[in-house]
Amino acid sequence: MTATFCVTGARILAGKAFEDGKALLVRDGRIEAVLGEASVPDNVRRVPAHGALLVPGFVDLQVNGGGGVLLNNAPTLEGIAAICAAHAGFGTTSLLPTLITDRPEIRDAAVEAGKQALAAGVPGFLGLHLEGPHLSLARKGTHDPALIRPMTEADLAYLTREARDVGLRLITIAPESVSEDQVRALVSAGYVVSLGHTDVGAQTAAAYFAAGATMVTHLFNAMSPLGHREPGVVGAALDAGGVSCGLIADGFHVDPVAMGIALRAKRGPGRIFLVTDAMSTIGSNEQGFELNGRQVYRRDGRLTLADGTLAGADIDMLSSVRFVHERLSLPLEDALAMASLYPAEACGATTKGRIAAGCDADFLLLTPELSLLSTWIGGRCVFHATTRGLPA
Incomplete structure (x- = not known):
């Protein structure tokens, strides 16, 4: 997955605190924005996260x-x-x-x-x-x-x-x-x-x-x-x-x-x-x-x-x-x-380790109990817990 998409429904760690009601907009492997879920464009594909924690990789x-x-x-x-x-x-x-x-x-x-x-x-x-x-x-x-x-x-x-x-x-x-x-x-x-x-x-x-x-x-x-x-x-x-x-x-x-x-x-x-x-x-x-x-x-x-x-x-x-x-x-x-x-x-890896506009779309989805749901590198899901590997 390298096209534009939005992760919705997650609690996002953007900066020093988790934010609710926000979505992560990814375009061509980079984070374009963290925006309100009501602001997600209608033509952007949504990836639902269902209450997961979205944190930097x-x-x-x-x-x-x-x-x-x-x-x-x-x-x-x-x-x-x-x-x-x-x-x-x-x-x-x-x-x-x-x-x-x-x-x-x-x-x-x-x-x-x-x-x-x-x-x-x-x-x-x-x-x-x-x-x-x-x-x-x-x-x-x-x-x-x-x-x-x-x-x-x-x-x-x-x-x-x-x-x-x-x-x-x-x-x-x-x-x-x-x-x-x-x-x-x-x-x-x-x-x-x-x-x-x-x-x-x-x-x-x-x-x-x-x-x-x-x-x-x-x-x-x-x-x-x-x-x-x-x-x-x-x-x-x-x-x-x-x-x-x-x-x-x-x-x-x-x-x-x-x-x-x-x-x-x-x-x-x-x-x-x-x-x-x-x-x-x-x-x-x-x-x-x-x-x-x-x-x-x-x-x-x-x-x-x-x-x-x-x-x-x-x-x-x-x-x-x-x-x-x-x-x-x-x-x-x-x-x-x-x-x-x-x-x-x-x-000095300035595009890594944070959820912010312009950074690489390297992020994790975790359960509130800190179990790993999925791993994303450059906007691609490289690991999914349901398959213990790449998603089907």
């Missing part, structure tokens, strides 16, 4: 896999398409397939796949997130220590010259392995630079923010903690107004008490936004998978290596929204913004 900046596919194991156009399709079934309309630390040839293959996905217009594909290999061994997490290494001039040249035409580009780096000058070069080349998997102190983190880093990857996890004498990366990120922070809200990576403290402490205009850090298990029945030759086990909502190290997350974005809404008692509007508006703002 979710934007996930850290997605390692889904639908039984892990990007590291399938750095191909088909792999990216499968990941995007799997997450559409949980409300994500824009995502960054994320490559975990791996060999240079896997990185190159993922970049080539990203170029192909952008050219093919894969629904939901926003760009690529390269999480490593230029990280800190001290905060490696599940990243293979044998593959972590400093950024060389050859790496920088590849990233700034060859790794283009993949859409939005996000890279997670550690100051231990990347210089401030290299960060400046990456930012000049159009990258969003995020600090993560690093053990540096707050002063060093602040210097890298000054050099152009504007995000931190999965706040609290794999970074120096907030201390009363050394605030660490956590303290520096919460104090830096120009920095936004991804947060995994599965209850395993970060305790809800720490989540609430961080939300209250974060200096603006930067925001804390939700990421899933999802692995291939989302949208699949698989009970484990292999990463860099090591087995990852799926048990009781957790993904771990054999030694118990958390290895990504087994949660989708809609479940993350429910978690912060119910466990942290966040207003629903705020919980939804953490999954849509705030990540879109953090990465």
